[in-house]
Amino acid sequence: MKWRLITDDGVTAAFGLAADDALAQRVGAGISIPTLRLYSYQSHCALVGRFQNVENEVRVQYCKANNIPINRRPTGGGAIIMGADQLGVALTIPARDGDSYSHARELMGMFSEGLVRGLQQLGVQASFRRKNDIEVNGKKLVGLGIYRAPSGGLLFHASLLIDLDIALMLSVLNTPFEKLSDKEIATVAGRITTVHREMKSQIGYDDVRTEIARGFASALNIELAYGQFTSAELEAICILEKEKYRRDNWVYQTSAVADTFGSSKIKTPAGLLDVRVTMAGPTIKAAFIGGDFFAAENAVADLEASLRWHTSQSEKVAGTIQKIFQSRSSEFSGIQPEVLIEAVQKAVARARLSESQIRADPYGCYVNPGSQYV
Amino acid sequence: MSNKINAQDYPIPADRAYDREHHMWAQYDPPSGQVIMGIDTLGLAALGDLAYVSLQAVGTTVKRGESMGTLEAAKMTGDLIAPISGMIAVRNDEAVNNPALVNQSPYGDGWMVVIKSSDWDNESAQLVSGDDLSAWVESEIKRYRQQGWID
Numbered sequence: 001m002k003w004r005l006i007t008d009d010g011v012t013a014a015f016g017l018a019a020d021d022a023l024a025q026r027v028g029a030g031i032s033i034p035t036l037r038l039y040s041y042q043s044h045c046a047l048v049g050r051f052q053n054v055e056n057e058v059r060v061q062y063c064k065a066n067n068i069p070i071n072r073r074p075t076g077g078g079a080i081i082m083g084a085d086q087l088g089v090a091l092t093i094p095a096r097d098g099d100s101y102s103h104a105r106e107l108m109g110m111f112s113e114g115l116v117r118g119l120q121q122l123g124v125q126a127s128f129r130r131k132n133d134i135e136v137n138g139k140k141l142v143g144l145g146i147y148r149a150p151s152g153g154l155l156f157h158a159s160l161l162i163d164l165d166i167a168l169m170l171s172v173l174n175t176p177f178e179k180l181s182d183k184e185i186a187t188v189a190g191r192i193t194t195v196h197r198e199m200k201s202q203i204g205y206d207d208v209r210t211e212i213a214r215g216f217a218s219a220l221n222i223e224l225a226y227g228q229f230t231s232a233e234l235e236a237i238c239i240l241e242k243e244k245y246r247r248d249n250w251v252y253q254t255s256a257v258a259d260t261f262g263s264s265k266i267k268t269p270a271g272l273l274d275v276r277v278t279m280a281g282p283t284i285k286a287a288f289i290g291g292d293f294f295a296a297e298n299a300v301a302d303l304e305a306s307l308r309w310h311t312s313q314s315e316k317v318a319g320t321i322q323k324i325f326q327s328r329s330s331e332f333s334g335i336q337p338e339v340l341i342e343a344v345q346k347a348v349a350r351a352r353l354s355e356s357q358i359r360a361d362p363y364g365c366y367v368n369p370g371s372q373y374v
Numbered sequence: 375m376s377n378k379i380n381a382q383d384y385p386i387p388a389d390r391a392y393d394r395e396h397h398m399w400a401q402y403d404p405p406s407g408q409v410i411m412g413i414d415t416l417g418l419a420a421l422g423d424l425a426y427v428s429l430q431a432v433g434t435t436v437k438r439g440e441s442m443g444t445l446e447a448a449k450m451t452g453d454l455i456a457p458i459s460g461m462i463a464v465r466n467d468e469a470v471n472n473p474a475l476v477n478q479s480p481y482g483d484g485w486m487v488v489i490k491s492s493d494w495d496n497e498s499a500q501l502v503s504g505d506d507l508s509a510w511v512e513s514e515i516k517r518y519r520q521q522g523w524i525d
Contacts, residue, residue: 051426076446148452280425
């Protein structure tokens with residue numbers, strides 16, 4: 001099977017997103033061929049998830065002062081910055097008849113496998129973490145999302161960190177840090193990683209892109225042929241840019257569901273445990289586990305990732321934490337799982353009670369809520 | 375016909391019609407010509423907990439097979455596809471403000487919209503209902519289990 005590979009660089013936020021959206025619509029309608037697009041944005045832009053509130057996630061004034069465009073993805077998840085050091089990945093394919101969302105979930109594993117194979121060819125020991133991350137030893141390297149267009153076309157979106165200016169990211173995104181120092185940068189760096197960091201070399205962008213393309217060809221058992229947008233596609237992209245991605249009513253729309261925020265602190269013999277959660281209704285969207293106890297940063301990152309987009313039901317939260325501790329208890333240096341379960345459940349309960357929360361702490365794709373980190 | 379067909383975890387009430395592809399339900403009220411619509415339990419099983427729902431405004435005309443709103447469950451986003459065409463007469467703002475309602479009560483408080491149907495007789499023929507429902511539900515549950523989407 002032959003699919004198209006499009007590579008384009010330095011695109012604007014509006015064009016980049018409109019192109020992915022337009023291809024998803026057209027591929028679903030059978031008027032464009034399945035396409036893998038590996039591309040970069042003009043440095044830099046800030047992209048929020050489908051239902052995030054821009055004012056809550058992005059430092060709008062900073063962006064305006066520094067000519068950093070803000071836009072909204074059709075896919076969900078947290079806010080990110082994109083630029084010349086991040087590889088945008090968009091796979092657009094038609095859904096199978098009658099499979100609706102279920103097929104998309106099944107395909108997420110296959111989609112991530114393309115990225116994982118490409119990364120492994122580069123020597124990066126990446127693995128897929130349900131539901132939507134690719135990580136290296138607990139540290140996030142890729143964020144994934146799926147959008148199903150009304151036509152039935154599926155868009156798989158990923159942002160791969162070849163490199164990342166963490167200080168810039170923390171300036172652009174409305175993170176909970178009150179100040180920006182080496183400590184905050186090191187804290188975030190402990191929870192994410194990049195291709196350059198893992199490879200301990202400055203491999204070129206095109207070399208990464210080539211291996212990712214090969215990874216997809218191998219994982220999906222397809223042949224990729226370089227191609228360009230057709231004139232009909234460019235026309236559709238232009239219309240979507242004009243009517244959607246350059247309009248404030250798309251970019252600055254607000255969600256009816258306000259994020260809620262809850263925290264709890266418990267003193268333990270091993271040190272202070274500080275837990276913060278951001279929730280959408282009964283779902284934990286992001287969790288931060290900090291304090292002054294000693295723990296392996298990978299173990300903390302692993303636990304936080306396990307609680308991302310997790311149900312807040314007490315028994316399920318407890319089960320997830322117990323499962324992490326079964327394999328990593330020694331890395332938490334004396335913090336008992338029961339105490340952690342209690343702290344998370346208290347934070348969740350407080351978040352659920354915060355009825356009139358107007359502004360919750362933000363949650364970025366690569367930054368969790370909270371003001372202090374371990 | 376029994377009120378609920380098949381596995382107790384995935385009830386599909388027999389008093390309404392279902393879109394095979396998108397797992398949306400539609401229930402017709404002949405005197406008013408209005409149709410209440412929502413998402414069924416198998417659709418929700420595939421999506422998981424909904425975090426956000428948006429619905430088109432009252433007065434908007436929606437067409438069968440086209441978007442009447444959007445949703446986000448975990449990081450999967452998508453459109454809510456209308457099973458029946460018509461003008462939105464009532465929107466369930468409680469579900470928009472609290473999407474958990476949809477998971478908790480998909481056939482009750484978690485309904486999505488009420489529309490004034492423009493072509494119920496023809497369009498409902500494309501939905502599954504009545505005597506065909508039982509076999510469809512069984513095959514769908516079997517398929518979901520084979521794929522590992524439900525236990």
